[in-house]
Every structure is written in structure tokens, then in C-alpha cells.
Amino acid sequence: SAVISQKPSRDICQRGTSLTIQCQVDSQVTMMFWYRQQPGQSLTLIATANQGSEATYESGFVIDKFPISRPNLTFSTLTVSNMSPEDSSIYLCSVEGQINYGYTFGSGTRLTVV
Amino acid sequence: GENVEQHPSTLSVQEGDSAVIKCTYSDSASNYFPWYKQELGKRPQLIIDIRSNVGEKKDQRIAVTLNKTAKHFSLHITETQPEDSAVYFCAASGTTSGTYKYIFGTGTRLKVLA
Numbered sequence: 001s002a003v004i005s006q007k008p009s010r011d012i013c014q015r016g017t018s019l020t021i022q023c024q025v026d027s028q029v030t031m032m033f034w035y036r037q038q039p040g041q042s043l044t045l046i047a048t049a050n051q052g053s054e055a056t057y058e059s060g061f062v063i064d065k066f067p068i069s070r071p072n073l074t075f076s077t078l079t080v081s082n083m084s085p086e087d088s089s090i091y092l093c094s095v096e097g098q099i100n101y102g103y104t105f106g107s108g109t110r111l112t113v114v
Numbered sequence: 115g116e117n118v119e120q121h122p123s124t125l126s127v128q129e130g131d132s133a134v135i136k137c138t139y140s141d142s143a144s145n146y147f148p149w150y151k152q153e154l155g156k157r158p159q160l161i162i163d164i165r166s167n168v169g170e171k172k173d174q175r176i177a178v179t180l181n182k183t184a185k186h187f188s189l190h191i192t193e194t195q196p197e198d199s200a201v202y203f204c205a206a207s208g209t210t211s212g213t214y215k216y217i218f219g220t221g222t223r224l225k226v227l228a
Contacts, residue, residue, distance in 0.1 A: 102216075108157055
């Protein structure tokens with residue numbers, strides 16, 4: 001399965017600021033996915049990032065709040081903009097697996113907004 | 115859109131006993147059903163999966179069953195051990211939207227009592 005390097009692993013940010021999370025994959029993948037996991041909760045899909053096109057956002061998530069870049073087949077960024085304490089969560093990237101294998105997740109970014 | 119329900123939310127079993135976690139999905143076009151294990155502070159890890167053309171799959175102490183008609187699938191862990199203690203997530207995925215995005219269940223916190 002693919003190996004994903006996600007950073008930062010954690011950060012504490014002031015409200016109103018923005019944080020950019022990076023994911024680097026060790027192989028080329030068509031689709032990358034960004035998830036949010038609030039404390040003690042399940043994983044909620046934010047958006048799907050395809051190389052060469054705009055990300056597709058799920059209901060309740062908008063590009064102005066969570067802009068995504070996908071400049072090539074091994075890298076993506078998610079920015080959490082104009083943060084508020086409600087944005088405190090774990091953010092995870094994931095990539096489609098090889099044929100007949102499920103997603104692999106990055107190690108996650110634990111964000112605390114104060 | 116797709117919805118995945120998962121039960122129970124918490125489950126405590128004695129070491130050596132079996133544990134069963136159940137999920138139902140809403141989208142009849144879903145055709146891939148992975149299960150993830152998430153230990154505290156770590157990323158979700160794929161433990162087993164099943165495709166819609168198969169009714170059951172087993173890997174050592176873990177098995178998954180699928181009932182397409184009822185849109186149910188279940189995770190079975192036999193001879194549970196303390197290291198099985200974690201949160202387990204089911205997910206459903208299909209290609210109706212053209213992407214392989216996963217919709218996750220709400221999670222089951224499994225505690226194996228020594």
C-alpha cells in the first residue's frame with residue numbers, strides 16, 4: 001500500500017488564522033481524499049482532490065473555508081481558513097489503494113484553535 | 115446520498131469471547147465494504163474488506179459477512195484478545211458518483227476485558 005507523509009502532526013492556532021496541511025504520497029495516485037475526525041467521532045469526508053481539476057466538496061464544506069490544491073499525482077494540501085474553535089479536529093488525508101485494496105490514511109493533523 | 119449506520123456504539127467482551135459489529139447501508143449501488151481499526155491516537159488501519167460479489171471473507175480471527183439484499187454487513191472477531199481493543203469503523207463505497215469515496219459508519223468502541 002502507499003505510504004503517506006502528512007504534516008504538521010499537530011498545531012495550536014489562533015482564531016482567524018489559517019493552517020495548511022500537506023500530504024505527500026510515495027506513489028502516483030489519481031484521487032486523494034480529505035477527512036475530518038472530531039474528537040470521539042467518525043470520519044467525515046470533506047472533499048475529493050483530483051489532479052488537474054477543482055476539488056469536489058461534500059455537503060457542508062465549501063472551497064472558501066477549505067481550499068485544496070492538487071498540483072501533481074503525489075501531493076495535496078488542505079487549508080483550514082479563518083479558523084474558529086469549532087474547527088478543532090483531526091484532519092486526515094487518504095488515497096485510494098492499489099487494485100483490490102482499500103484506502104490508506106495519513107497519520108493525521110491534530111488541530112486546536114484557541 | 116449514502117448513509118451507513120453502525121451498531122453497537124460500544125461493546126465490551128471477555129477475552130476469548132467473540133465480538134460482532136453490524137452495519138447497514140442505504141445505497142444499493144455500493145459494492146465495496148472495508149473495515150478499519152483505529153487505536154487511540156493513531157490513524158485508521160484497514161483490517162478486512164469485502165466486495166459485493168462475495169458473501170463472506172475470513173482472515174484468521176476476523177471475518178466479514180455481507181447480505182446485499184438486506185444491505186447489511188458485519189464484522190466478526192473470534193477469540194478476542196486485549197490488543198483487539200480499539201474503535202472499529204465500517205464503510206461503504208460505490209461508483210455511482212464516479213469516485214470511490216468512502217462513507218463511514220459512526221464507529222464501535224470495542225473493549226476486551228482480560
